[in-house]
Amino acid sequence: MSPAKATAVKRVEATGGPSGETEELISGSEAIAHVCRLADVDVITAYPIRPYDTVMQCVSQMISNGDFDCEFIVAESEHSQFEIVKHASAVGARVFCGSSGVGWFYAFEALAVTAGLRLPMVAMVGNRALDDPGAFGVEHNDALAVRDLGWMLAWVSTAQEALDTALIAYRVAEDPRVFLPCAISCDGAFLTHSQAIVNVPSQEMVDGFLPPYDRAEKQLHPDNPITIAPQANEDWLMEMRRQNDMAARRARDVIIEAYEDFGAKFGRGGEPFIERYMMEDAEVALVGMGTLAMPVKVAVRKMREQGKKVGFTRVRWFRPFPTQELQDALGGTKAVAVIDRDYSFGSTFYSGTLTNELRSALYPLESRPKIVSTIAGLGGREVTADNVIEIAGMAFDVAEGGDVSEEDTYWIGVRE
Amino acid sequence: MAEADVQNLEDFLATQVLDPWKGPKKVPAEEYFTSGHRTCQGCESAQLMKLMAKAGGPRSIVLGATGCMYVANTTYYSTPWQIPWMHTQLGSTGSAATGTAAGLRALMRKGKMKKEPINVIAVCGDGGGVDMGLSAISAALQHTQYNLLILLYDNESYANTDIQVSGSSPYGANTTFSTPGKARRIMHRRWKKNTAAMLAAGHPECKYVATVCTAYPVEAMNSVRKALSIGGPTFIHSLDPCPKGWDYDPKYSHELGEIAVETGIWPLYEVEDGKLKMYGRSKRIVSGQFKRRPVREYLERQGRFAHFTDEDIEFFQAKTDEMWEKWLLPGVIPFAEA
Ligand SMILES: Cc1ncc(C[n+]2csc(CCOP(=O)(O)OP(=O)(O)O)c2C)c(N)n1
Ligand code: SF4
Ligand SMILES: [Mg+2]
Numbered sequence: 001m002s003p004a005k006a007t008a009v010k011r012v013e014a015t016g017g018p019s020g021e022t023e024e025l026i027s028g029s030e031a032i033a034h035v036c037r038l039a040d041v042d043v044i045t046a047y048p049i050r051p052y053d054t055v056m057q058c059v060s061q062m063i064s065n066g067d068f069d070c071e072f073i074v075a076e077s078e079h080s081q082f083e084i085v086k087h088a089s090a091v092g093a094r095v096f097c098g099s100s101g102v103g104w105f106y107a108f109e110a111l112a113v114t115a116g117l118r119l120p121m122v123a124m125v126g127n128r129a130l131d132d133p134g135a136f137g138v139e140h141n142d143a144l145a146v147r148d149l150g151w152m153l154a155w156v157s158t159a160q161e162a163l164d165t166a167l168i169a170y171r172v173a174e175d176p177r178v179f180l181p182c183a184i185s186c187d188g189a190f191l192t193h194s195q196a197i198v199n200v201p202s203q204e205m206v207d208g209f210l211p212p213y214d215r216a217e218k219q220l221h222p223d224n225p226i227t228i229a230p231q232a233n234e235d236w237l238m239e240m241r242r243q244n245d246m247a248a249r250r251a252r253d254v255i256i257e258a259y260e261d262f263g264a265k266f267g268r269g270g271e272p273f274i275e276r277y278m279m280e281d282a283e284v285a286l287v288g289m290g291t292l293a294m295p296v297k298v299a300v301r302k303m304r305e306q307g308k309k310v311g312f313t314r315v316r317w318f319r320p321f322p323t324q325e326l327q328d329a330l331g332g333t334k335a336v337a338v339i340d341r342d343y344s345f346g347s348t349f350y351s352g353t354l355t356n357e358l359r360s361a362l363y364p365l366e367s368r369p370k371i372v373s374t375i376a377g378l379g380g381r382e383v384t385a386d387n388v389i390e391i392a393g394m395a396f397d398v399a400e401g402g403d404v405s406e407e408d409t410y411w412i413g414v415r416e
Numbered sequence: 417m418a419e420a421d422v423q424n425l426e427d428f429l430a431t432q433v434l435d436p437w438k439g440p441k442k443v444p445a446e447e448y449f450t451s452g453h454r455t456c457q458g459c460e461s462a463q464l465m466k467l468m469a470k471a472g473g474p475r476s477i478v479l480g481a482t483g484c485m486y487v488a489n490t491t492y493y494s495t496p497w498q499i500p501w502m503h504t505q506l507g508s509t510g511s512a513a514t515g516t517a518a519g520l521r522a523l524m525r526k527g528k529m530k531k532e533p534i535n536v537i538a539v540c541g542d543g544g545g546v547d548m549g550l551s552a553i554s555a556a557l558q559h560t561q562y563n564l565l566i567l568l569y570d571n572e573s574y575a576n577t578d579i580q581v582s583g584s585s586p587y588g589a590n591t592t593f594s595t596p597g598k599a600r601r602i603m604h605r606r607w608k609k610n611t612a613a614m615l616a617a618g619h620p621e622c623k624y625v626a627t628v629c630t631a632y633p634v635e636a637m638n639s640v641r642k643a644l645s646i647g648g649p650t651f652i653h654s655l656d657p658c659p660k661g662w663d664y665d666p667k668y669s670h671e672l673g674e675i676a677v678e679t680g681i682w683p684l685y686e687v688e689d690g691k692l693k694m695y696g697r698s699k700r701i702v703s704g705q706f707k708r709r710p711v712r713e714y715l716e717r718q719g720r721f722a723h724f725t726d727e728d729i730e731f732f733q734a735k736t737d738e739m740w741e742k743w744l745l746p747g748v749i750p751f752a753e754a
Contacts, residue, residue: 087515
């Protein structure tokens with residue numbers, strides 16, 4: 001995609017959202033670039049890899065046009081890209097970064113220490129299949145790889161949600177009760193490169209929602225000559241890990257608070273951790289993340305027209321994992337079919353990571369729904385409404401005691 | 417000059433003016449690297465940390481890569497640092513410096529932090545700088561809008577992990593990854609990278625690159641002070657005798673540094689604003705006023721070369737002679753004119 005195209009911002013007249021917002025026809029990447037501007041981010045580092053890099057093309061253009069001011073550094077690798085902003089964050093700068101696929105993995109060491117150091121970096125992951133073979137399309141394995149490290153992980157399904165979630169991410173990550181990094185996952189191509197009408201808030205609205213980043217006594221500065229991350233072993237490390245665990249636990253309430261305030265100020269945002277679509281009386285539920293929502297919702301409506309009691313639960317935050325919400329949403333169903341856009345080779349029943357997490361979340365329930373594990377849409381392959389209907393059919397089958405096994409994983413739309 | 421560039425220059429924050437200290441008696445007593453570390457007796461790298469902190473003074477931030485100067489030097493609950501210090505990853509020295517300087521610059525430029533020149537010094541070992549972090553250091557030296565110093569302490573091995581050969585280890589050295597054995601005497605056959613000159617030659621916009629040795633402490637401190645005052649990214653490479661890795665009695669640390677210089681194995685020079693200046697004994701070697709001591713006097717003092725035969729020593733001598741007799745710029749830039 002040419003830089004010009006990536007950053008072509010078309011202004012659409014008048015407002016649709018609350019007063020002070022403008023409607024713009026933009027992609028998910030551009031929506032997040034707007035958040036960089038509105039949050040007055042201080043240091044941004046870039047490195048090229050598709051599809052996330054459209055966000056950096058947009059940032060670059062905003063800077064060169066004088067719409068936004070920050071230290072914008074094109075690093076010589078993703079490792080440096082993430083290390084640079086990590087250190088900028090330690091001196092008190094608000095930072096933004098991002099990557100995709102193997103680029104995210106090239107930065108892996110930096111990703112681990114950023115969470116370990118409790119630095120509130122906000123990053124965009126344009127989800128992409130890992131090499132080899134080199135493929136551009138979406139898979140969720142890149143972002144999911146940091147799930148154990150303390151990173152908060154959100155998956156969004158529209159450009160509007162990308163913008164809103166990025167604002168919320170800054171507020172939550174930089175809350176001293178949390179001080180953990182947050183990555184916003186946008187499905188490659190489906191979201192990074194697809195345009196939609198988005199309500200872009202005004203500076204005043206954002207300023208009223210997002211306080212300045214303040215590291216206080218943790219700021220690295222000659223006025224505060226602290227030593228950060230001195231070497232520690234078994235005598236102290238476990239206490240430090242426990243502190244990170246407590247921060248990750250506290251993140252839950254801080255996220256809920258942030259969505260409440262966002263809802264009050266912006267008139268949207270929805271339920272914090274999950275989206276429930278036609279779930280009220282659903283006997284069978286589909287579960288997935290990201291832009292899968294589109295074909296799944298189409299399929300759910302079709303099946304509803306045929307009188308099938310089916311709904312969809314979209315996981316919006318993977319970390320912290322919405323255990324309680326999923327228990328609540330799915331506990332009353334007979335069967336759940338999970339659509340993983342990722343793989344975890346050799347894992348329990350060969351399932352993807354979302355299925356494995358969901359299974360353990362539902363385990364304590366008195367009456368558990370049966371779980372059908374599926375993998376679909378790898379490498380950006382389209383998941384069609386028909387695929388979804390097929391998956392839902394398997395869930396109905398397992399609910400009625402049919403042949404579909406709970407102890408296997410079904411690859412959908414694959415040539416065997 | 418383009419309008420944007422003028423703006424850029426205006427935004428450029430001034431550095432601290434750190435004048436050279438004229439002799440040891442002029443050096444202030446205040447220490448910013450004090451007790452609390454547990455490096456080996458005779459550790460010249462720890463000595464370099466002390467000199468660096470003194471030279472930079474209280475308005476400095478230090479970033480330290482993994483290695484002895486982290487693990488042995490900066491331990492939880494007993495930090496020796498009186499100035500702000502933060503760990504960085506083994507290959508991140510350049511990025512740590514750039515990120516810290518960029519963060520400060522952004523905050524000051526946007527009025528979110530009081531404007532003042534703060535020294536940013538990032539430190540790494542030879543494993544961290546000569547090998548793993550070379551690309552990030554190279555990138556840092558290209559970003560001329562940031563004031564920072566990268567200080568490479570070269571103990572000529574991955575010392576902290578139990579002395580393994582690095583791209584900066586001398587030819588033939590006995591390390592735990594290059595132990596001489598019955599079938600092969602010389603396991604490490606690479607010649608030491610010419611790091612400082614490579615960085616100076618490769619980054620013509622970088623205003624200051626120097627080599628130092630802690631055997632000459634006032635010169636080393638003044639080099640740090642110049643690097644911090646001159647503006648933009650700078651690089652200093654220090655040769656630090658390491659009793660554990662080089663296998664000698666710690667009381668000879670200082671002397672070994674001197675012999676490294678006097679044999680011509682470690683040339684002392686500064687490249688300031690594009691001009692090369694040899695200094696100390698190295699200057700007198702080039703001008704012919706000082707006759708290089710034979711490398712044998714250096715090699716035979718260290719256990720890491722104990723397996724060397726006369727042939728190995730002759731090879732080492734010949735390679736060292738080449739540096740001074742054949743190189744385009746003696747001791748600094750290789751390749752003779754064709
Ligand atoms: C990415 C990574 N790989 C390996 C290590 C293991 N490690 C810790 S210290 C060290 C030695 C570094 O050598 P050098 O930079 O020369 O510093 P020295 O230990 O000699 O002071 C190594 C390899 C690490 N910390 N990080
Ligand atoms: S091994 Fe060498 S560099 Fe490390 S603490 Fe000991 S003397 Fe210093
Ligand atoms: Mg070393």
